[in-house]
Amino acid sequence: MGETINFIVKDKSFEKFAMMMLLGTTADAMDTKTNFFFTFWGLKLLTKKFKPKVAGMPFPMKGMAAGMFKKKMATFGIEDPWGMIKDAVENGNMKLFPCQMTMDLMGIKREDLIDIVEEPVGAATFLEMSEGGKIVSL
Numbered sequence: 001m002g003e004t005i006n007f008i009v010k011d012k013s014f015e016k017f018a019m020m021m022l023l024g025t026t027a028d029a030m031d032t033k034t035n036f037f038f039t040f041w042g043l044k045l046l047t048k049k050f051k052p053k054v055a056g057m058p059f060p061m062k063g064m065a066a067g068m069f070k071k072k073m074a075t076f077g078i079e080d081p082w083g084m085i086k087d088a089v090e091n092g093n094m095k096l097f098p099c100q101m102t103m104d105l106m107g108i109k110r111e112d113l114i115d116i117v118e119e120p121v122g123a124a125t126f127l128e129m130s131e132g133g134k135i136v137s138l
Contacts, residue, residue: 006031006130008137009042017045021081028088035133037126039099043106046113082114086108089116097121 005027009020020036027034044050075094098113100120110120121129 004035004133006035006133006135008036009036010040012041012044021085025084025088028091028093033093035095035097037097039102043098043102046117048114086116095101
């Protein structure tokens, strides 16, 4: 592919997490660079203790549906989604950028985030680094 694909992740649902994981790890397999910018509720996906839930389900079933979705993904060879993401990050093809303003607004500290994220950036910095590439919103 050659150009970097830049994604904006603005939702914390399991579906958005799965899309981010599939797009980023597939791009890694194709040796394509990706940047993911996590803003507003999407930033929650990068916090250490957060467990994404399936959107559109009645409240008590949201977590259970995510577990069922994970089991279904395992039948397709996706047993450890975060492990796959970590591999893509370590390969240098996938970068995870938390939004600094959202962190400030929500009171999220750098130490609250998983260890594979880049340093937080603002929207202007993300747009500058995205110049010349594609931008996709998830």
